[in-house]
Amino acid sequence: MARRTTSGLLFQGSDWNFATLSRAYDAIEQVALEEMGLSVYPNQLEIITSEQMLDAYSSVGMPLMYQHWSFGKRFAYEEHHYRKGHRGLAYELVINSNPCITYLMEENTMAMQALVTAHAAFGHNHFFKNNYLFRQWTDAGAILSYMDFAKKYVTKCEERHGTAAVEAILDSAHALMDQGVFRYRRPPRLSSEKVRERARERLEYEEQTYSDLWRTLPQVAESRDPAEAERDASERKKVLNLPEENLLYFLEKHSLILEPWQRELLRIVRVIAQYFSPQRQTKVMNEGCATFVHYTIINRLYDQGRIGEGHMLELLQSHSNVVFQPDFNDRRYPGINPYALGFAMMQDIQRIATEPTEEDRDWFPSFAGNGDWMETLRDAWANHRDESFILQYLSPAVMRKFRLFQLSDRSSDRFVEVASIHNERGYSAVRSALANSYDVAANQPDIQVMDVDLLGDRQLRLQHNVKHGILLDEGSRDATMRHIRHLWGYEVSLAGVDAQSGRTVYECSTAKSSE
Template sequence: MKKSESTSDLLFRSSDWNFEKLSDVYAAISEIALGDLKLDIYPNQLEIISWEQMLDAYSSIGMPLMYQHWSFGKRFVFEEHLYRKGHRGLAYELVINSNPCISYLMEENTMAMQALVIAHAAFGHNHFFKNNYMFRRWTEAASILSYMDFAKKYIARCEERHGTAAVERILDSAHALMDQGVFRYRRAPRLSSEKERERARERLEYEEQTYSDLWRTLPKKKDDGREDEREREARERKRALHLPEENLLYFLEKTSLILEPWQRELLRIVRVIAQYFYPQRQTKVMNEGCATFVHHTIMNRLYDDDKISEGAMLEILQSHSNVIFQPSFDDPRFSGINPYALGFAMMKDIERICTEPTSEDRDWFPDIAGSGNWRETLLDAWANHRDESFILQYLSPALIRHFRLFQLTDDAGEPYCEVASIHNERGYEAIRSALARSYDIGIIQPDVQVVDVDLLGDRHLKLQHGVKQGVVLDESARNATLRHVRRLWGYDVSLEGVDARSGERLYECSTKQIGE
């Protein structure tokens, strides 16, 4: 049945946009987002850019003030070729986690699409950036743009003074180690010299109080304690260097004996950017789910209030459906679970559980089922979870059935895969846990740490890879990465693969074996 429309109330009547229409749409969206959904956002800054500028922005990892590097240009040419051939579309928007929050809108968008992306980016993503604990802990939204401006100018000056080739060599190696250039856990503050002296005095007093001359009469080892001395030196060395160290770029920046000050600053710039993107790698499902849920809710409210026409709503729903489309596992287009599809489905499912729960929902989610407080529940989830914990907490049996999820067991020693769990009563818990683990960055990201280095000896740097579930590193990628570490370290580097559970050594390689 056709919905009656009062054309005088419509925010826009055609696909053409202008800044006055954008302002009216922004005000209407803001009223719903802040008043009804209770979103808490940074101040917004909307910028209109061309498709070429959009390509340039997300070819340089989505930062508006990014330094120059050949890899960004290479990706731009690749993406531009696919776009011109019609093989790939462009993002309708790009949003920067900054204060103010910057949202880029393409000038080629229709007015309906501009309304959609304002709701999606300027309110959905913006709220998530400001309130999620991962972003609050690891990023500084108020200072990232000024830092990127400094980084861009600093690298340009380095290229003028030291040459483009010299700068690119350092950046190439730093980019190769970018995933291993983040702190995954908050570090305890280092002690001051005064506190360190106080701790030494307390240790000395304790030793004097507990000393017994009886220990002097015990027989000495055959090596006269030299092995104990070497072990003690190794422990003191590791303590002084704060080893093991998970952040390779940080260790190389602070400890490498061959890097000049400007080269150390380049490593710092790359690891600051890597740390900035660290929360986004762990919240893709939640972040996109939040933004998609927000734009879907707001657009439907505007339509119900006769603020947008049926034609505009159909265009919006078509774009929305394309974004959340999930191909089947046997579809040639299947490349995994679409984070937009899973995230949006979970947000809508939480709304359903809070308002129209089934008996199954009451058994699985007794705290929220039937409460009616879906807004508060979603706001709490967006603030206090990352993808892994969110899925483990809120993925329902109904949604597992909807996505027809099942779990495969892949044993390297067997010629086949086994279906270990399906979407039934016994399989729900196993499937939910398995899916949550697949988003755990501690599992999917290789755990490579600096474990030892003798700065007074041969300066051999020792790395250790904690192998999980028997998954070792690809040999070619591993060897290339070791060469990059050696370039920044200046001396031989070795990598030892150790089973994370048993401690058994699985493999060992070094730059001596693979060459430089």
């Protein structure tokens, strides 16, 4: 039996104070840890104003962030729409760190403070700590100290080299953030001491750049035996570990013109991009987990008599807004709401584990009727990303609820075909198609560094592996290539190669675009 306050309720009005927040936190923590079996980082709750929340929006949600003009631009944009009433602000912001920092808006009512505490401080927190992507690819214990270092380092660079010079490098690095992550091999762990030591050395000896060494090397004669040239190309690819998927990493390590402080700026942007990579791959699961956790906790507290009916109506209204899924022909339709899909799937897992139908037993024999829905959910939260979670757990019942079906839209046809409907074969096809749409690696352009002759023309040769005939937008492609050239210092070429046939689809270069 949960310990109650004198009145039995955790709070009675809409106003809050720190004593009430503490009392609500203790009750939420008891349900989360003892009844739901969640495992979380230590929590740190901070109260911030709406302006501070807007500032956090503009700097990619980090409490410590270096300055850049794009953050100010976004702040002005978000503030304008917020002041005009065109959009609201998030009730909270949570940082994947150890301790886990949750920012609560001071304008929230007490009921909302309780909801977002359950949502962020326990739902998101549990997911951050236990999901395999975050465990393998991020270091929650080091990110805050690293961001503190990054902010101070950028400030020192601005003082030493000028704001314009620093922003020019950051502009180009930001343009490559999506191509600045390791997808198939684990990046090295952050080490604050090593980071500071390397930064100190680079600032002290920045004049000793190794690009000067390459300038003294003689040019290799253009007329070489083809077999010898092929052997040389194979050898240099081996030395440079090509092909390389992480463009920022390659430029940081091998650019012939960057000074040490510029390389460190590239590394800072690359570390931030890597930090956010798991979040892009787990949007449905992460938000679904947090929503399911807050919904379960507030209902449990209501059942215990610790939340009043009036406050419960407020909480349910807010929850309904979060999981609202507009129809495809609704002007508000933004695509599939990740909160709605994630929450629906997790509620469905709870139902299948406790009250399965014959259809459920056929589709999910491993956990249908096992009775332990929380263990099933904890296992799913720990071992999947959006693609695999949908592929393994999306049920026909949820597909019917969301009225999902698959269209075949070939460019060669003058019509759109309904390829999969609600039958056994159709359910499998719809589930696979939806899962593939959440595969970040499959849906982002696959661009890799293929070759560069450091002793020859030094042209950086990139390859875009074209999937399903989807080409890059020419405007953004050419602009991005100019950013790569700025960081590389020499011409850059890009060849689009069909991923299936190996046929070259297009070729372009910074030399041609500048003519």
